[in-house]
Amino acid sequence: MEKILAELINSLTDDQFLEFYEKVKKEAELIKKQKRLNKIDQKFREKGIKCPNCKSYHCVKNGHNPEGKQKYLCKKCRASFDPFRHHFTYWSHLNYEQWNLLIQISLLGQSSKVISRFIKTTPKTAWYNRQKLMQSKQLENTQLKFKKLNGQIQINETFIKKIHKGNFKDKFDKRKNHLDPFSTNTKCFIQMAVDTNNNIFVQSTNTKRLQKQWIIENMNTKLINKNSIIISDMQPLYLLVAKQTSSTLYATKTRTNPDASYRKLNKIIKLQASLKEALIHYHGLGFTNIQNYLNLWKWKYQHKGLTPNQQATVLYFNI
Structure with a gap:
């Protein structure tokens, strides 16, 4: 294969060789880029982070939002997103301990009034967050x-x-x-x-x-x-x-x-x-x-x- 390729190159004129070189260079850059994207794809696929717009895993880190949470940029459609946007804790004032209690008490079948006593909120807040939990992607995905x-x-x-x-x-x-x-x-x-x-x-x-x-x-x-x-x-x-x-x-x-x-x-x-x-x-x-x-x-x-x-x-x- 190498001998055939060497013979082909030797038979080319200078202009033809330069044109051939430019084409090969472009193809090589595309192959390198695809390899880098495949590595990124594998990395973010393992983490479960994907673009909510085009469902692509070709993502990179893109700074932080005002709350300090990591943001990502999709390399395919250029959309900026927060992977936890569809999580039930997004824009929530409850901490992890409160959510943990809310989930456990909800699964035990207790009312929002009982939940509010444990997580120390109003019954209305407890009811709203329980509805948020039941409508979340986490309940569907798991x-x-x-x-x-x-x-x-x-x-x-x-x-x-x-x-x-x-x-x-x-x-x-x-x-x-x-x-x-x-x-x-x-x-x-x-x-x-x-x-x-x-x-x-x-x-x-x-x-x-x-x-x-x-x-x-x-x-x-x-x-x-x-x-x-x-x-x-x-x-x-x-x-x-x-x-x-x-x-x-x-x-x-x-x-x-x-x-x-x-x-x-x-x-x-x-x-x-x-x-x-x-x-x-x-x-x-x-x-x-x-x-x-x-x-x-x-x-x-x-x-x-x-x-x-x-x-x-x-x-x-x-x-």
Whole structure:
């Protein structure tokens, strides 16, 4: 290869050689630059720091913000960013100890009033920061990756009887309602599903009952693999789920034979019981924020083998 290249160079005129040299020099500089970028990419990929704009890991340090936190510059799109911007501690006056207590007490299912006593803030501040935690990227990123439901899938619905809205001083105010775990009167509808691999789907429809349009938009081939086996109660709309996903539906009558129904829907019934046990302690649940609490319950259920302190560490440091 070297001999061929030497012969080629010797056959070139001076002008041709200079042109060839300039092209080779440019290519060599591009290769060196790419190697440097690959090293930077590997360094920041290991740290988990990436550009929020173009999702690139080609970043360099770019000074500090007024609070003294490190800023970074994306070499690809030239965007300046703070990697902790989407962290729930961003623009927060709470210190690490307060956040650690807030996470642990929230996972134990206590109200914002109890949290405020421990972290020494107002109940309103405690509630706001708990909402910030539940909506954060950390809660989403540290969850187990959701895969499509396949195999034998148990589908069932559950209800929250009444939703407490507002801070009413009158104890007998009709609007002051609390959650009842043994409710039959529907106020807020929650759809749940679980498959043989313990992939859990839980979502509020923000309605009082299951609706056809919601089924069409959510319970389709994006959620359920084709040719699965769906086990459910006699809800007529589950026929549409089976039809959309080309699956087989096994429906059981819960009222006529509850024992047989429990055996077929044992997984989903246990999950519903766990969910209602977690939600019963919270107040201020409404159609606008119920999904946040469902996400927090799902995260806690996936990490149930860890202690509250370990769970708080996972959430805080995004590991």
